[in-house]
Amino acid sequence: MLKISLSKIQDLFAAIAADEALYIPADNAGQPQFMRWQEGLAMTDALNTVRSAKDFFFPQTENLVSFKIQGKSIEIVDPRTETEDFVVFGVRACDVRSFSILDRVFLVDPKDTYYENRRKHGTLVSMACSRPAETCFCHTFGIDAAEPEGDAVCWKTEDSLYIRANTEKGEKLLEKLRPMMEECGDEAVKAQQEKTHEILGKLPLNNFTTEKFDGDVLLKVFNSDKWKSLSEACLGCGTCTFVCPTCQCYDIRDFDTGHGVQRFRCWDSCMYSDFTLMASGNPRTSQLERFRQRFMHKLVYFPANNDGIYGCVGCGRCLSKCPISMNIVKVAKCLEGEL
Amino acid sequence: MQGMMIARAKELLQNGTVNRVLGWQTGEFVYDITPAVFETAEELDEKFVYNAFCGNNLSKYLVKETKKDGKILVFLKPCDTYSFNQLLTEHRFDREKVYAIGIPCDGKTSGEMVKSKGLSGITGIDEDGDNITVHTIYEDKTFNRDEILEERCRTCKSKKHVAYDELIGEDGEVLDSHRFDMVAKLEAMTPDERFAFWRSQLSKCIRCNACRNVCPACTCEKCVFDNPASGIAQKAAADSFEENMFHIIRAFHVAGRCTDCGECSRVCPQNIPLHLLNRKFIKDIDELYGDYQAGAEVGSRAPLVNYTAEDVEPSIVYHREGK
Numbered sequence: 245m246l247k248i249s250l251s252k253i254q255d256l257f258a259a260i261a262a263d264e265a266l267y268i269p270a271d272n273a274g275q276p277q278f279m280r281w282q283e284g285l286a287m288t289d290a291l292n293t294v295r296s297a298k299d300f301f302f303p304q305t306e307n308l309v310s311f312k313i314q315g316k317s318i319e320i321v322d323p324r325t326e327t328e329d330f331v332v333f334g335v336r337a338c339d340v341r342s343f344s345i346l347d348r349v350f351l352v353d354p355k356d357t358y359y360e361n362r363r364k365h366g367t368l369v370s371m372a373c374s375r376p377a378e379t380c381f382c383h384t385f386g387i388d389a390a391e392p393e394g395d396a397v398c399w400k401t402e403d404s405l406y407i408r409a410n411t412e413k414g415e416k417l418l419e420k421l422r423p424m425m426e427e428c429g430d431e432a433v434k435a436q437q438e439k440t441h442e443i444l445g446k447l448p449l450n451n452f453t454t455e456k457f458d459g460d461v462l463l464k465v466f467n468s469d470k471w472k473s474l475s476e477a478c479l480g481c482g483t484c485t486f487v488c489p490t491c492q493c494y495d496i497r498d499f500d501t502g503h504g505v506q507r508f509r510c511w512d513s514c515m516y517s518d519f520t521l522m523a524s525g526n527p528r529t530s531q532l533e534r535f536r537q538r539f540m541h542k543l544v545y546f547p548a549n550n551d552g553i554y555g556c557v558g559c560g561r562c563l564s565k566c567p568i569s570m571n572i573v574k575v576a577k578c579l580e581g582e583l
Numbered sequence: 584m585q586g587m588m589i590a591r592a593k594e595l596l597q598n599g600t601v602n603r604v605l606g607w608q609t610g611e612f613v614y615d616i617t618p619a620v621f622e623t624a625e626e627l628d629e630k631f632v633y634n635a636f637c638g639n640n641l642s643k644y645l646v647k648e649t650k651k652d653g654k655i656l657v658f659l660k661p662c663d664t665y666s667f668n669q670l671l672t673e674h675r676f677d678r679e680k681v682y683a684i685g686i687p688c689d690g691k692t693s694g695e696m697v698k699s700k701g702l703s704g705i706t707g708i709d710e711d712g713d714n715i716t717v718h719t720i721y722e723d724k725t726f727n728r729d730e731i732l733e734e735r736c737r738t739c740k741s742k743k744h745v746a747y748d749e750l751i752g753e754d755g756e757v758l759d760s761h762r763f764d765m766v767a768k769l770e771a772m773t774p775d776e777r778f779a780f781w782r783s784q785l786s787k788c789i790r791c792n793a794c795r796n797v798c799p800a801c802t803c804e805k806c807v808f809d810n811p812a813s814g815i816a817q818k819a820a821a822d823s824f825e826e827n828m829f830h831i832i833r834a835f836h837v838a839g840r841c842t843d844c845g846e847c848s849r850v851c852p853q854n855i856p857l858h859l860l861n862r863k864f865i866k867d868i869d870e871l872y873g874d875y876q877a878g879a880e881v882g883s884r885a886p887l888v889n890y891t892a893e894d895v896e897p898s899i900v901y902h903r904e905g906k
């Protein structure tokens with residue numbers, strides 16, 4: 245375990261940023277967001293960013309390929325230029341876990357090489373939580389907020405930052421920082437963890453589980469008549485899917501540039517009327533069906549295809565950001581009565 | 584208030600005046616309230632709520648709800664009644680299928696507002712007159728109501744209901760609010776400063792469409808931004824230009840129709856002060872064409888769709904030096 249005084253944290257950032265791009269959660273016009281570190285950019289005290297860290301590997305929009313047309317020839321241009329290594333610093337335990345969910349989608353055959361490329365270049369430094377919010381329920385999915393995964397993990401106390409490597413990538417990063425840090429024991433970290441666990445036990449969603457959805461429940465859940473009232477007020481806005489660290493759907497479109505075609509992808513949302521639009525229309529014609537898709541995917545379809553792992557990490561973003569306050573916890577609690 | 588509302592809703596259900604009730608229902612925490620349709624007295628007893636967190640404007644739901652059979656009871660706060668009238672002006676729902684009850688409002692707060700005061704782990708709230716005590720797993724804190732009201736409530740334009748079939752409680756007055764103060768500040772900035780302000784705010788946008796989908800003035804069957812044939816359909820803004828355009832186009836589309844209900848700013852997950860764009864239009868319309876409040880009455884001819892010989896000339900833009 246290594247330790248550095250919080251008063252020297254900017255030096256630490258400078259040391260990391262000397263060789264690679266560094267992103268830290270900072271204040272952007274009043275909202276916490278990962279921003280590229282430059283001298284003086286301070287880390288926010290906010291629990292979590294509005295947009296999750298998935299943006300770094302699966303950005304909201306990205307160009308996949310462009311076709312340049314000249315006379316009768318078409319030139320195919322691969323726009324990928326990212327070879328830059330980068331560090332995302334201060335990722336919470338819930339968000340770190342989201343990558344093992346996204347990996348199951350993007351890194352199975354056929355691999356998504358855009359995502360894979362960024363994963364290779366990115367180092368994740370997580371930050372343990374000490375002040376979780378009422379909307380947090382990471383523990384439901386076996387995540388320990390006080391002991392996050394990640395290439396390296398940090399704990400922030402009153403006056404110091406503690407850091408430990410979990411992986412080879414993390415080791416490599418710490419090697420570089422070692423000269424400016426101090427070797428230390430893990431007593432302070434243990435003490436903080438104990439406190440955090442105590443707080444987690446007091447959270448209102450402490451006892452929330454999705455156990456009832458384990459096993460063969462697909463048709464029962466799908467056919468429940470509860471979906472009607474659950475989805476009644478849904479605006480179909482897509483906020484829940486865009487703030488979600490595990491939502492993974494995208495749309496691929498061609499943009500006519502006048503002298504060629506720019507093929508790009510952007511996040512999509514099952515809440516939208518043109519989601520999976522095909523020649524015959526959208527297979528889900530009502531908001532009830534679209535709303536059901538989101539929760540079926542997270543609670544039933546994803547686990548059915550992924551060894552029982554749920555498509556949610558309990559970050560609580562959809563709980564605090566949905567304009568009508570409808571969310572996965574309310575849905576699961578309402579439906580579990582049927583199981 | 585909540586008790587009176589439930590009692591009246593039950594009566595109207597029972598005597599057959601209405602078949603359904605549109606209101607707010609309780610959630611997991613104290614603040615996460617969801618608009619809901621109630622069909623029975625039991626449902627009302629179990630879940631109906633009216634408190635400082637019932638910010639959602641229910642009027643837009645009438646577009647959908649009045650397509651169903653029977654009549655629906657809706658509860659409207661003063662600001663919601665303006666949206667109600669505006670929707671009627673635009674023939675968006677059938678008035679015959681609605682029974683509207685106006686209810687008083689002392690201003691609303693929200694989970695996000697409370698959290699913006701640095702509180703987390705919220706477990707409960709006590710309302711005692713103008714004092715609101717928030718309980719959290721970390722601490723308890725008492726606020727004066729004004730401190731944690733949403734912006735739109737701190738600058739409330741009217742406590743008067745402009746549409747209802749009956750009222751519960753006393754009606755209020757149109758207020759002399761300071762809602763254009765910030766717009767005036769923006770106007771006083773240099774174009775560069777103003778551009779920087781809006782870029783910094785709009786750069787946070789994730790194009791989740793919450794602002795559009797919640798907006799009672801946005802009831803198009805197919806929004807231009809969702810219509811592949813429009814040429815400007817986007818699910819995400821590719822660059823800052825598109826980010827700006829989405830908001831500017833939307834503000835133009837609702838100009839003269841926006842009642843300043845404040846829902847767009849309330850729902851924005853990035854806390855972008857969208858109301859300032861709309862208020863700029865409202866302020867301009869007031870100054871250029873005379874005071875006009877969208878939704879104040881049903882069927883009014885809004886200045887932007889009505890020609891009069893006194894209308895300003897386009898050269899006004901030049902005289903105002905681009906402000």
Ligand code: SF4
Binds near residue numbers: 479569
């Ligand atoms: S559940 Fe909430 S956030 Fe998601 S689409 Fe519906 S209204 Fe929007």
Ligand code: SF4
Binds near residue numbers: 555556
């Ligand atoms: S579904 Fe909600 S709580 Fe779960 S990971 Fe997504 S945003 Fe977080």
Ligand code: SF4
Binds near residue numbers: 485490512513
């Ligand atoms: S189907 Fe819906 S819930 Fe599932 S990943 Fe896609 S957008 Fe998210």
Ligand code: SF4
Binds near residue numbers: 337373377381
């Ligand atoms: S869900 Fe867990 S890991 Fe995520 S912010 Fe809350 S306590 Fe931390």
Ligand code: SF4
Binds near residue numbers: 795850853857
């Ligand atoms: S609600 Fe906010 S983040 Fe969402 S599209 Fe509107 S301005 Fe952008």
